[in-house]
Amino acid sequence: MTSATTGTRPAITLTIAGSEATGGAGAQADLKTFQELGTYGIVALTCIVSFDPKHNWNHRFVPIDPQVIADQLEAVQTCYAADLRTVKLGMMGSPTTISTVAAALKTQVWDNIVLDPVLICKGQEPGHALDTDEALKTELLPLATFVTPNHFEAESLSGMSISNVADLTEAAKKIHALSGVTVLAKGGIRLAGSDAVDVYFDGETLEVLSAPKVGEVAVSGAGCSLAAAITAELAKGQTPLQAARNAKAFVTAGIKNRVSSAAPFDALWQGGTR
Numbered sequence: 001m002t003s004a005t006t007g008t009r010p011a012i013t014l015t016i017a018g019s020e021a022t023g024g025a026g027a028q029a030d031l032k033t034f035q036e037l038g039t040y041g042i043v044a045l046t047c048i049v050s051f052d053p054k055h056n057w058n059h060r061f062v063p064i065d066p067q068v069i070a071d072q073l074e075a076v077q078t079c080y081a082a083d084l085r086t087v088k089l090g091m092m093g094s095p096t097t098i099s100t101v102a103a104a105l106k107t108q109v110w111d112n113i114v115l116d117p118v119l120i121c122k123g124q125e126p127g128h129a130l131d132t133d134e135a136l137k138t139e140l141l142p143l144a145t146f147v148t149p150n151h152f153e154a155e156s157l158s159g160m161s162i163s164n165v166a167d168l169t170e171a172a173k174k175i176h177a178l179s180g181v182t183v184l185a186k187g188g189i190r191l192a193g194s195d196a197v198d199v200y201f202d203g204e205t206l207e208v209l210s211a212p213k214v215g216e217v218a219v220s221g222a223g224c225s226l227a228a229a230i231t232a233e234l235a236k237g238q239t240p241l242q243a244a245r246n247a248k249a250f251v252t253a254g255i256k257n258r259v260s261s262a263a264p265f266d267a268l269w270q271g272g273t274r
Helices: 026-036 066-079 095-105 126-143 151-158 165-179 222-235 240-256
Strands: 012-020 040-052 058-063 086-089 112-115 182-188 195-201 206-212
Touching: 012 026, 012 222, 026 040, 026 222, 040 066, 040 095, 066 095, 086 222, 095 126, 112 126, 112 222, 126 151, 151 165, 151 182, 165 182, 165 195, 165 206, 182 222, 195 240, 206 240, 222 240
Parallel strands: 012 040, 012 086, 086 112
Antiparallel strands: 040 058, 182 195, 195 206
């Protein structure tokens, strides 16, 4: 894609994710991140999520029909057949959605598939959540090139408890050994200490990414935006390690400039680096 006026060609970045109505997370956060980082963002929606302020802000989850998901991806992949090589996978929500997305991904060659492994949906029925987790591990993780599990997800994927940076490092190594993909295991605010720590491991290079914590409460959209920032940086040609470093800085700035609301949580602002 080339601009008619400037002649510049932005990298194309696709997110396959859910809509989150307040704008803090999900596809909304992904598209804002893509725009801030200079890529041309597109989205195929998998579900509609709206927080329920009457019931502890749990997720109200509505899946998109599988055929509608397939139709979206057919349109996107046909439209950008010559340019689309990088995708971020966010919330899927059901095994059927995962199978639909996996089938579409297999129809073309990808340089980068960044999986943000959303293994739990607050308020989701436990049995359904477990089925979704298993489908994600068996159908999407093998397709990924980069995975960004948070503390809970890293424990689930590695099969170990994580209470410190050494544990997080071991978990990143285990996830890589199981999947063969580049891992950024996110400790964030979940680990004790003054810094928010994430661990990068690609099978050869190990690096601990650290930044001073900004408060002790999780910020909506931090995980989505981190994976989206990695996606954008990879699409622009950065190495996986540099993409992780740049994404960490991007998210840290977004947390520092977070947006408050009537909800009991703040949202990351993707324009925080300005």
